[in-house]
Amino acid sequence: MKFEAAFHSSFASIGSLPKEGLPEIALIGRSNVGKSSLINALAERRDLAKTSATPGKTRTLNYYLINRKFYVVDMPGYGYAKQAKSERIEWARVAEQYFLKREELKAVGILVDSRHPKLESDEMVLQWFRDNEISCFLVLTKADKARQQEISRHTRLLSEIHSEARIFITSSAESRGFSELRKFMLEAAFSRDA
Ligand SMILES: Nc1nc2c(ncn2[C@@H]2O[C@H](COP(=O)(O)OP(=O)(O)OP(=O)(O)O)[C@@H](O)[C@H]2O)c(=O)[nH]1
Ligand SMILES: [Mg+2]
Numbered sequence: 001m002k003f004e005a006a007f008h009s010s011f012a013s014i015g016s017l018p019k020e021g022l023p024e025i026a027l028i029g030r031s032n033v034g035k036s037s038l039i040n041a042l043a044e045r046r047d048l049a050k051t052s053a054t055p056g057k058t059r060t061l062n063y064y065l066i067n068r069k070f071y072v073v074d075m076p077g078y079g080y081a082k083q084a085k086s087e088r089i090e091w092a093r094v095a096e097q098y099f100l101k102r103e104e105l106k107a108v109g110i111l112v113d114s115r116h117p118k119l120e121s122d123e124m125v126l127q128w129f130r131d132n133e134i135s136c137f138l139v140l141t142k143a144d145k146a147r148q149q150e151i152s153r154h155t156r157l158l159s160e161i162h163s164e165a166r167i168f169i170t171s172s173a174e175s176r177g178f179s180e181l182r183k184f185m186l187e188a189a190f191s192r193d194a
Helices: 035-043 087-099 120-131 148-161 178-193
Strands: 003-011 024-029 060-067 069-074 105-115 136-141 167-169
Touching: 003 087, 003 136, 024 087, 024 136, 024 178, 035 060, 035 069, 035 136, 035 178, 060 120, 069 178, 087 105, 087 148, 105 120, 105 178, 120 148, 136 148, 148 167
Parallel strands: 024 069, 024 105, 105 136, 136 167
Antiparallel strands: 003 060, 060 069
16 A cells, blocks of 8 residues: 655644644654654655754654645654753643544554663653553654664563554664555544544
């Protein structure tokens, strides 16, 4: 299956989000975890979403229209040490409103670096989604940089927190893990309640 993707628009506030009611799947994760790279890999495009080696590249909610049927939303990363505290608070406020209120939101993909289990900011986010009973799936990124043993351990730890969630192991650098993920995202957009 292909994801035909086009950049739709960037939004800095919840009030201005699209109103036509298409389903949405959001991607979140620490700064630099590989959210924008994942969007490029899903779409098999090199520069659709802007990526950067410097954390904090994505600062708005960026909407990508997939197959003219649903949106994938690239969110700003969290856990970025150099970010001002006021910005962090603002991000949390916007994100919380979006996750709790947005009716179009069908699932949230939480991206975690394959190599780094149990980071404090990831644990907080994982638990927040579990406690708020928001449908989510987990994506291990940068699998090309991790050993199989590390990946297995990490997968096990994640399933202790989210026993129901699907876990995908991916590498954007090596285009690994995306056909399953595309299929899952398409199904999540159309056959589930958030
Ligand atoms: N080796 C490897 N590097 C990756 C992979 N995915 C992303 N990267 C690198 O990680 C860095 C960050 O990637 P981004 O996709 O910009 O990360 P992001 O999560 O969108 O970051 P913010 O927008 O700052 O929140 C870039 O240098 C990417 O090239 C991967 O699968 N393997
Ligand atoms: Mg980004």
